[in-house]
Amino acid sequence: xxxxxxxxxxEQSRFVDRFGAAATQLGATDVAVRIAGVYAMAGxxxxxxxxxxxxxxxxxxxxxxxxxxxxxxRNHQTKNICKxxxxxQFGSENxxxxxxxQNDHEVRATIFRVIAD
Numbered sequence: 001x002x003x004x005x006x007x008x009x010x011e012q013s014r015f016v017d018r019f020g021a022a023a024t025q026l027g028a029t030d031v032a033v034r035i036a037g038v039y040a041m042a043g044x045x046x047x048x049x050x051x052x053x054x055x056x057x058x059x060x061x062x063x064x065x066x067x068x069x070x071x072x073x074r075n076h077q078t079k080n081i082c083k084x085x086x087x088x089q090f091g092s093e094n095x096x097x098x099x100x101x102q103n104d105h106e107v108r109a110t111i112f113r114v115i116a117d
Contacts, residue, residue: 031103
């Protein structure tokens, strides 16, 4: 019984480590690291079962639910800055910064392929 519990704890620890590493890669700014994170998460899911496997799929689907602009997600643009003059306040300027993930389209396409496979 003790050996069984130790084995279960080792497996749980291994899952948590691999799951955390893959999730960290998915949050990276570099597109190659994010794609590697997709494959790492798929590997964790393939080696897991039940709720653990579903957690991996939920993370990948969560990535797909993040805001995405198809026309900007296909290129290398990372930031769009819009400056607006405020007509009510003389000389006043407002800035809005919109940040994008580079080549996010490729990451999303990879997620779709991995889930379909």
